[in-house]
Amino acid sequence: MSNAPFTPGQTITMAHGSGGKAMHQLIESLFVATFDDPQLSQLEDQARFYFAEMTGAGDRLAFTTDSYVVDPLFFPGGDIGQLAVTGTVNDLAVGGARPLYLSCGMIIEEGLPIETLQAVAQSMKRSAETAGVSIVTGDTKVVPRGACDKLFINTAGVGVIPAGIQIEAGGAKPGDAILINGYLGDHGAAIVDARGELAMESQIETDCQPLNHLIADMLAVCPDIRCLRDATRGGLATVLNEFAAAGNCCMQIEEQALPIRTEVRGICEILGLDPLYLANEGKLVAVVPAQAVDALLDLMRAHPAGAHSAAIGCVAGAPAGRVLIKTAFGSQRIVDTLIGEQLPRIC
Incomplete structure (x- = not known):
């Protein structure tokens, strides 16, 4: 008999969520062994930290949480595990924080192949190493067939x-500039491709990537970045509308300045989508003082996460609370907040 903890073809059963031997085997042999973190390996009900270590790096804590329900679990260039780590890292980073620790909550459907769960955990481990964070605590729940779709993940x-x-x-x-760090809509297009909704000749991969290292470099050059968000669900348009509403100002962008792949534009035309609202998983939107634009763009374009960075517009005083786009024909139109859902279960 093999000494391996799991056998080929084995699937998740309700016993893996029962609190008994099968659950402990799953946690220790799969999650603890894969994530390989000293805090996690103690199997306490919480992770513990020394305040001195944290206060030495800053004067405020940032805390965030997000849940991931993407369909399918694996798509061109990424998977749900990579999303779960990267998305939470980026939510911290766009607040100016240095991300340190993550939790991981797994809701697993009975019948999920253990090989699938292993692949997701390995992806989370690689993504955490790339971002420079540790997965230090977690939770595992198993639900009956049909109670969830394969796997849902929460990370804080x-x-x-x-x-x-x-x-x-x-x-x-007013007078500030608006910057982005590359092509828009790649993640949304990758999900469309993975769902087989189009027979695409060239595969578009997700843009999923951690932004914390790029943002740290940007803050070193320009500590007074005004606004910063990652453009996930709702895309660029949603982020700009949030900035305009919160700052009681007008965001003005130029259509011809937006970096969008030809393939993504083609998908949008076929499906009736607007690339301004397509999800991204590795794109930041920054509002910065005008005098810092050149230095920031030079830095961003030299960074792997910002090779196609661009200045796409500016901030004006009026009309307050609005986002306007100057079209390729020279006219202007309002870019409103997304109503409804362009693509469900995108992240």
Whole structure:
């Protein structure tokens, strides 16, 4: 008989969520062994930290949580595990925080192949190493067939914000510039491709990537970045509308300045989608003082996460609370907040 904890073809059963031997085997042999973190390996009901270690890195804590229900679990260039780590890391980073620790909550449908769960856990481990964070605590629940769709993941994250950094959604000022770090809509297009909704000749991969290292470099060049968000569900349009509403100002962008792949534009035309609202998983939107634009763009374009960075517009005083786009024909139109859902279960 093999000494391996799991056999080929084995699937998740209700026993793996019962609190008994099967559950402990799953947690210890799969999650603890894969994530390989000293805090997690203690199997306490919480992770514990010394305040001195955290206060040495900043003067405020940042805390966030998100849940991931993407369909399918694996798609071009990524998977739900990568999303779960990267998405939470980025939510911390866009507040100016240095991400440190993550939790991981798994809701697993009975019948999920254990090989699938192993692949997701390995992806989470790689993503955490890339971002420089630790997965230090977690929880596992198993639900009957049909009670969820294969696998849902919740991750929460803790980070530390350095003194002097004050990034807020309402911080934009007239005259500021709007920057993004690359192509828009790649993640949404990758999910469309993975769902087989189009017979695409060229595969578009998700843009899923951690942004914390890029943001740290940006803050070193420009500590007074006004606003910063990652453009996930709802895309660029939603982020800009949030900035405009919070700052009681107008966000003005230019259609011809937006970096969008030809393939993504084609998908949008076929399916009647707007790339401004397509989800991204590795794109930031920054509002910065105009005098910092050149230095920031030079830095961003030299970074692996920002090779196609661009200045796409500016902030104006009026009409307050609006986002306007100058079209390729020279006219202007309002870019409103997304109504409904363009693509469900995108992340």
